[in-house]
Amino acid sequence: MSKTITILDSTLRDGEQGEGISFTAQDKLKITRLLDEFGLHYIEGGWPGSNPKTDEYFRLVKKEKFKTAKIVAFSSTCRAGRPAKDDPNLQNLLAAGTPVVTVFGKTWDLHVKDALKISLEENLKIIDDTIRFLKNHKKEVLFDAEHFFDAYKHNPEYALSALLTAQDAGADRIVLCDTNGGTLPAEIQEIVGAARAGLKTPLGIHTHNDAETAVANSLAAVAAGATQVQGTINGYGERCGNANLCALIPSLQLKMGRQVLPPKKLAKLAALSRRIAEIANLPLHNQAAYVGHSAFAHKAGVHVSAIQKNSATYEHVNPELVGNKQRVLISELSGASNLLYKAKTMRIALQKDDSQTKRLVQKIKALESAGYHFEEGEASLELLLQRMLGRCRPLFELISFHVTNEKFDEKELIVEATVKIKVKGREIHTVADGNGPVSALGRALRKALTADYPQVRNIALSDYKVRVLDGRSGTEAKVRVIIESRDSRKTWGTVGVSTDIIEASWHALVDSIEYGLLK
Structure with missing residues (x-):
């Protein structure tokens, strides 16, 4: 044969x-x-x-x-x-x-x-x-x-x-x-x-x-x-x-x-799958065997603890053989093992039995219970860890924001955002318009930050997703907003949750810009 x-x-x-x-x-x-x-x-x-x-x-x-x-x-x-x-x-x-x-x-x-x-x-x-x-x-x-x-x-x-x-x-x-x-x-x-x-x-x-x-x-x-x-x-x-x-x-x-x-060719499989999905203009199924984003993703704390000792415990092949990679997810199902693994990839040193680590795990679980979802908002997770450990401070302080939508007859919708923030002790007040409330808010915030942080011009929003968390609550339901941003080097995801879609978007937007500037 x-x-x-x-x-x-x-x-x-x-x-x-x-x-x-x-x-x-x-x-x-x-x-x-x-x-x-x-x-x-x-x-x-x-x-x-x-x-x-x-x-x-x-x-x-x-x-x-x-x-x-x-x-x-x-x-x-x-x-x-x-x-x-x-x-x-x-x-x-x-x-x-x-x-x-x-x-x-x-x-x-x-x-x-x-x-x-x-x-x-x-x-x-x-x-x-x-x-x-x-x-x-x-x-x-x-x-x-x-x-x-x-x-x-x-x-x-x-x-x-x-x-x-x-x-x-x-x-x-x-x-x-x-x-x-x-x-x-x-x-x-x-x-x-x-x-x-x-x-x-x-x-x-x-x-x-x-x-x-x-x-x-x-x-x-x-x-x-x-x-x-x-x-x-x-x-x-x-x-x-x-x-x-x-x-x-x-x-x-x-x-x-x-x-x-040849093995070197096989290692390009995941990249090929993604590239052809892009040309076909179709989403790639996350759970796709071998090449999916979730194919080697681990969420349960017991699993993560085991793969840290030997990846074969919960991985049927080495993900690198097909051009994929191991991922550890942070959620309400996570234990200290997940957080330690994730923190290590972020170059944050934590100790397993440390009270600080336990406090971080509890905080993450509380946020996930409230509707946060850090699997697609890993940049927000990293900012959360850095803030709770006292390693970074917010780059600006929100005083207020205001968004207005106006539409007259059959004319185009006019969206305007006003942002008032404090940067390095100075109060800055800016106004910008956009093709939607998030677009307008983003432009107004960037406008306010440009003088002190010119790098903000390089940060662009590349994707925006909204998920209703409890459909039974109707218009009073919480929503989760995921924002994907990019600059010339990388892409990152941030998350915001609120019963108000604009406020949820604001939280994700602020994390997006702060993460981009800090990096």
């Missing part, structure tokens, strides 16, 4: 079929470069002739040179009643100019009879004619056996005859597809084993995630003899998505001992 597994990435074809995803040709080119730099073996670019954007991509990608990846064009077998040499889809496939082509064909007798409405024998001739035509044009041909697992369960003899036809026609690899995504791992392993026993051609696996088993199914297929895995970055794809390569690749390499990528 081969220890080497090749990967075919279908983010640009299957992945783009996911709801809410639309790549430009330039986006696709950018992703192709990222995937090649990461070290993937095959990149499926799309279906030539299906739309102008995909055709533009294939024109552009011809001019590129890649280190590891082969570009793949995708299409169907020729249509019934028309020889392969005259089929427009196959002509478009050749025109794409890729070294590798994928064609999918029917293996389920139900589809042959009800969808194509042709005889079972005619379908086999279509598969044979298509593959021979493409091989005559010197292409590496991957045959996607569409709906193969459903086909095998309904008519194993015919399903296998379709694979044998593809093999005899010269297919370089036969890819077994769980197109409906409803097969379970035990079935996958059994059926792949049966296909492998009757074939000499290498097998691949292509799974969908409709039963939340796409990754497990792909691993089961490899255990049964498949030597190529197909999927998408972050599991993007139609309906419930495709097999997630960000979970599959490390599981294959770190768990199953298969050779997929």
Whole structure:
């Protein structure tokens, strides 16, 4: 059994079929470069002739040179009643100019009879004619056996005859597809084993995630003899998505001992996942295996105490192997171990049994109980520790602030903020407008601080989130505001809580600016 597994990435074809995803040709080119730099073996670019954007991509990608990846064009077998040499889809496939082509064909007798409405024998001739035509044009041909697992369960003899036809026609690899995504791992392993026993051609696996088993199914297929895995970055794809390569690749390499990528490449996985999520303009799921922000995050005090002694106690792999990092969260579930760990990363020395440490833990738990959430507001946590330990003083003192909103008829809303603060013993009074109350407050505060702290010009708000903490209280509910800020070097998060959204925003805003200036 081969220890080497090749990967075919279908983010640009299957992945783009996911709801809410639309790549430009330039986006696709950018992703192709990222995937090649990461070290993937095959990149499926799309279906030539299906739309102008995909055709533009294939024109552009011809001019590129890649280190590891082969570009793949995708299409169907020729249509019934028309020889392969005259089929427009196959002509478009050749025109794409890729070294590798994928064609999918029917293996389920139900589809042959009800969808194509042709005889079972005619379908086999279509598969044979298509593959021979493409091989005559010197292409590496991957045959996607569409709906193969459903086909095998309904008519194993015919399903296998379709694979044998593809093999005899010269297919370089036969890819077994769980197109409906409803097969379970035990079935996958059994059926792949049966296909492998009757074939000499290498097998691949292509799974969908409709039963939340796409990754497990792909691993089961490899255990049964498949030597190529197909999927998408972050599991993007139609309906419930495709097999997630960000979970599959490390599981294959770190768990199953298969050779997929050099270790230095694997260590770039988390960064790749985030980068492609940004291009897709989709949030990255925090709990995503291996690459998620929370994948190696620890909250319970018992867990943190254990990982400080040996990280293997609560981490299934070293997070650095996939480019992620260990994180310790501070919350009402935290004990002294969490605080000591976090303080150490902030270069604050605390002792476990010290009364000061116990006082800090109690304060943090009280704030979390009141609605504060330091997991996304770590800058506020650091300021809290520094203040309670007497290591920093507020850079200014609030005297008052005032925000007004005015709207006349259908004209644009006018928002104005007035801020009165004391800085180094002087009272400063400023006014600024903005496109909302937080924007106006931020501008007024920066205006007041600029003379004494010119660095404040470099601090910008990059994200703003509001969470209602008790929906049952209606408009009297507490809200939690998270502000993400940045300068030229780093990004940080701060938190504020109040029954008034403006006051909560003010607390988070003040922490944001003080943290940025202190750093």
